[in-house]
Amino acid sequence: MKDNITRMAVCPLCGRIYHGAPALSREDNETLICPDCGTRQALQSIGVEPSEQEQIIETIHRHTQE
Known part of the structure; x- marks a missing residue:
C-alpha cells in the first residue's frame, strides 16, 4: 500500500518551500x-536569457496546476 505523504x-x-x-x-x-531552480539552471546552460526563463517557468506553472 502506498502512503500519500507529501x-x-x-x-x-x-x-x-516546494x-x-x-x-x-x-x-x-x-x-x-x-524544480523551478532546476529548470532555470537547465535553460541557462543552453543560453536562454533570464527574462525568457521566467516566461517559460510561468507557462509550465499554468499547464501543471494541481
Missing part, C-alpha cells in the same frame, strides 16, 4: 534544489 523542502538557492521531486543542481551535481 514531503516539503526548502530550496537552498531561492529559499522557497513539494514533489527535487532537481539535482548542475552546479555541483549533489545539491537538491526546487
Whole structure:
C-alpha cells in the first residue's frame, strides 16, 4: 500500500518551500534544489536569457496546476 505523504523542502538557492521531486543542481551535481531552480539552471546552460526563463517557468506553472 502506498502512503500519500507529501514531503516539503526548502530550496537552498531561492529559499522557497516546494513539494514533489527535487532537481539535482548542475552546479555541483549533489545539491537538491526546487524544480523551478532546476529548470532555470537547465535553460541557462543552453543560453536562454533570464527574462525568457521566467516566461517559460510561468507557462509550465499554468499547464501543471494541481
